[in-house]
Amino acid sequence: MKIISMIPARYSASRFPGKLMQDLGGKTVILQTYQATVATNLFDDVIVVTDSTVIYDEIATNGGKVMLSKKEHDCGSDRIAEAIEHLDVDVVVNVQGDEPFTDEVSLRKLIAVFKEDTKKEVDLASLMVHISNEDEIKNPNTVKVVLDNKNFALYFSRSPIPYPRDTSVAVKYYKHKGVYAFRKDALLDFYRLPMLTLEASEKLEQLRYLEYGKRIKMVETSVEGVEIDTPEDLERAKKLWK
Template structure:
């Protein structure tokens, strides 16, 4: 089973433009993410896939592998699907470019689900971490996920799910961590599936898979890390890096 990692890296970002080129301990965030992904030693190849010559040149200057997107894309999955069409592999892991604290333990858990999936019931796998802070649970920037008894995703939302109408049920809440492991065929098919209204409403790309009947295996982790979505997140990351 040949496993590769692809890191979609868009220069512009609505909440924090140019965040991937911000300094983190002497190197840009995207370089830190690339190096962290390499350091897991889980992948035969790691690529940064970008629409930016600035990011492309920075990765290459640091000895990394980068691929320029040929056309604009709505999502990270679309971006890496274009790139993976010309790459031989079985499993593609989408590592978010704004996660410089990407670590081996969680990624290995995601990849392990494919080793026992002999019938290929799993189209893609992803990570979730339990959250308890109500401010985070209600924060629309935090994507939540609910799963069935076998940890297959039922739905993703920016709203609190499940809604705690009966607080005595002691509902558990899980944050979706934006790392995906795709079967190559499922990823390539993604680009051919038109966006539907649920994905368009929530602005959560993995909902598209659920709307078309694909199965997403969720893997629980206790490692939360820091996703750099805002300048405040970057300051947290700098403190953690020290």
């Protein structure tokens, strides 16, 4: 089984343009993410795929592997799909360019899902973190996921799910981390299928997989790190990095 990691890296982020080129511990965010992923030694290859010549040059001049997208893309999955369409791979792990704290233990858990899935019942695997802070549960920038009894995703939402109508029920809330592992065929299906209403409404690309009947196995991790979406996130990341 050939397993690679692809790191989609868009320069013009809506909330924090140029965030991937910001300094974190003496290197740019995107370079820290790339080097941390390589250092896990879990992958046959690690490649950054970007729409930006600035990011391309940053990775290339530091000895990394990088590809330039040929088309405009609305999401990271599309960008990766274009890049791997003609590559000989079985499983692709998407590490977000703004997640420099993604760790080896969590990635190893994702890869294990596919190595143990002899019946090929899993199309995707992704990470989640248990959360209990009420503000985080209500925050629309924190994407929540609910599961069936085998840890397959039932739904993702920016809203608090499940809704706590009965507060006496001990419900656990999970935050979805944007780290995915795909079977190549599932990713290419995503690339070729049109967006439907749930994805369009919530602006969550993982809902396209669910709407078309794909199965997403969720894997719990205790490593949360920091997703750098805002300047405030970057300051938190700098403190954590130290």
